[in-house]
Amino acid sequence: MSREYIQIQDFDLCQYNSFRIASNAKVVFFPYSTEGVRQLFLDLGDIKPVILGNGSNTIFSNDICTAPVIISSFLNKISFINNIISVGSGVSLSTLSWFALEKLRTGFEFLEDIPGSVGGALYMNAGTYNDCIGDKVHSALVYDYKARKILSIDKQQLSPFWGKRDSFFQHFPCFIISCQLEAYLTDSYEDILNRQLSIKQKRYLKQPRNYPSAGSVFKRPYVNGESYYVWKLIDEAGLRGYRIGDAQVSTKHPGFIVNVGNASGKNVVDLMNYCKKMIYQKYNIQLNEEWIIV
Ligand SMILES: Cc1cc2nc3c(=O)[nH]c(=O)nc-3n(C[C@H](O)[C@H](O)[C@H](O)COP(=O)(O)OP(=O)(O)OC[C@H]3O[C@@H](n4cnc5c(N)ncnc54)[C@H](O)[C@@H]3O)c2cc1C
Known part of the structure; x- marks a missing residue:
């Protein structure tokens, strides 16, 4: 029986994550039907894959991704x-x-x-x-x-x-x-159209859309029933604009980390961890990331 999925070896994931991190997958799969999904998982057996949609919340922390990657983009009906x-x-x-x-x-x-x-x-x-x-x-x-x-x-x-x-x-x-x-x-x-466009406009004015990112880095922390704005904590800790390699805390909205050039996954994760450490030292608040780190 023919397979209802596409398989590609040695695949550049740069266009498949919104941070535009260069990471090479040993193998990726694109199922294009429900039957293709079933076949693929049966073929993979016990091997645990990485699942990817649009990669807009995912950070590839290594230059090479050894686990098979399944990308959903052809499940598009x-x-x-x-x-x-x-x-x-x-x-x-x-x-x-x-x-x-x-x-x-x-x-x-x-x-x-x-x-x-x-x-x-x-x-x-x-x-x-x-x-x-x-x-x-x-x-x-x-x-x-x-x-x-x-x-x-x-x-x-x-x-x-x-x-x-x-x-x-x-x-x-x-x-x-x-x-x-x-x-x-x-x-x-x-x-409906007016609401769509007005939400978009507000977000473009607030967020650093001129650089690749993966959205808000951290979940909003709640301590003793009180919630804190992450961007404020980061700003007041003097981290606005702080940079490791080409990964930078956004100067426009410090709740984001952006790729101002060719940031590696390691740069991004190091910067995220540095922010966590500084916020903990300064405020005794533990930040947890919203991102999925692979
Ligand atoms: C500029 C910008 C703005 C953003 N604004 C927002 C916002 O306002 N609100 C918000 O919630 N998020 C926001 N995000 C984050 C992100 O877009 C969302 O979390 C989005 O839902 C992630 O979807 P994705 O397909 O890109 O997920 P991916 O990054 O591909 O995957 C995220 C997680 O979902 C899992 N996953 C993906 N597809 C499947 C599947 N088919 N089956 C099982 N698991 C799956 C992955 O394994 C991974 O664990 C923003 C991101 C950016 C870059």
Whole structure:
């Protein structure tokens, strides 16, 4: 039986992570159907792969990635029926948001400017201050590593796990193939479009979009019931603009680390750890990263 996935040896991951870190994968796989996902995991057996969506929250810490990498970008179908958007895990959040606009569905505007895939967003429960993707999910189709089969996970199973950048998928490792999103609410084309563009404009004004990054580095810390702005702590510790190699604490928004040239994964991770150390020394606050370090 022919294989419904593409396999490439010796693959440059630079265009597959938003930090534009050069890291070479020994082998990458692109499944392009549910059957392809099933075949691929059966072929891999007990080998643990790295799963990648758009790589906008992932840092490759080494020049070489020895684990096989599975990239979801060809799981890219999207459709709308009976107030449900069915979407492959490799579809970008921007595509999803514009698709919802086309169908006059509101509630997806906040996703337009988050540069991830649907799979990565479900794993991270991506969102903004007010919204998160978990609130939209009706069910997800996954490959369960333990059971070695494809399963549908429904809303009741998923709901208890949605939290600030937390999800069911972080507790029960599986590969997300696709999901169904509730899209009941309607609005006018103009109002949805205005909201999408206004969210985007605010974010572009605030964030360092002229350099590659992987979004906010750290989760917001809560100490004795009090929450702290990470960018303020970093700024007040004198770290705005601090640099290791070509990795730099953003001068525009110190909650971001940016790649101002050819930062290596090691530069980025060293800078992240340096910030953690300085914040702990100065404020006795332990920062935890939002990023996934591979
Ligand atoms: C400029 C910028 C702004 C950002 N703004 C925001 C924001 O406002 N809000 C926010 O939440 N995030 C933000 N992010 C971070 C990031 O875009 C989100 O976390 C996004 O959801 C990550 O999706 P991804 O596909 O890029 O994930 P990846 O980085 O590819 O993967 C992230 C994690 O998800 C897992 N994963 C990916 N696909 C699958 C799959 N199919 N099955 C199982 N696991 C999978 C990976 O293994 C990894 O552990 C921003 C990033 C940047 C660069």
